[in-house]
Amino acid sequence: MIYCINIVYGATIGIEDLCIVIANLPFSNFGMNSPNRTASDLMNTEMNRELQYSTVEMASIVARNVPLMNEEQRTNYDRFMLAVSDRQGGFFFLDAPGGTGKTFVISLILAEIRLNIASHWPLNHRALQQLYWMEVEQLIQYLSCH
Numbered sequence: 433m434i435y436c437i438n439i440v441y442g443a444t445i446g447i448e449d450l451c452i453v454i455a456n457l458p459f460s461n462f463g464m465n466s467p468n469r470t471a472s473d474l475m476n477t478e479m480n481r482e483l484q485y486s487t488v489e490m491a492s493i494v495a496r497n498v499p500l501m502n503e504e505q506r507t508n509y510d511r512f513m514l515a516v517s518d519r520q521g522g523f524f525f526l527d528a529p530g531g532t533g534k535t536f537v538i539s540l541i542l543a544e545i546r547l548n549i550a551s552h553w554p555l556n557h558r559a560l561q562q563l564y565w566m567e568v569e570q571l572i573q574y575l576s577c578h
């Protein structure tokens with residue numbers, strides 16, 4: 433019987449993890465009972481999800497594409513990276529005509545930040561916030577362009 437309960441518990445956690453990946457929210461936000469686990473366990477799931485990228489790939493994206501940036505892209509990229517490295521924070525809105533390289537620059541910034549985070553493992557909370565911040569920025573850009 434204990435064996436069965438463990439299977440159900442494990443399956444529920446697995447399904448809730450999928451739910452978090454898809455909707456970024458636990459079961460409780462959809463009127464279902466969340467499996468009994470602590471907030472820090474949930475946070476670990478989030479962290480693991482954010483770490484599902486290859487640092488080798490990130491390094492090669494940065495090495496290959498940073499030298500390709502034009503002057504304007506480079507200026508914005510440097511300004512953004514300075515705000516991150518100096519921990520100034522702030523809001524950045526990248527607004528330019530279609531096809532001028534907004535996604536190109538944002539993807540590079542994200543790759544660079546992910547690389548920095550990987551080099552500072554174990555992951556600290558601040559680094560994770562920066563990563564979420566980037567995801568929000570990408571979302572804003574996506575919403576403003578589609």
Ligand SMILES: Nc1ncnc2c1ncn2[C@@H]1O[C@H](COP(=O)(O)OP(=O)(O)OP(=O)(O)O)[C@@H](O)[C@H]1O
Pocket residue numbers: 500501502505528529530531532533534535536537577
């Ligand atoms: N400096 C660059 N060097 C080489 N390729 C670039 C550069 N900037 C942009 N590109 C390429 O130009 C194309 C268009 O760029 P991108 O998709 O980033 O533009 P965008 O502004 O996000 O476009 P949209 O607003 O339509 O989504 C992409 O193939 C991208 O890889």
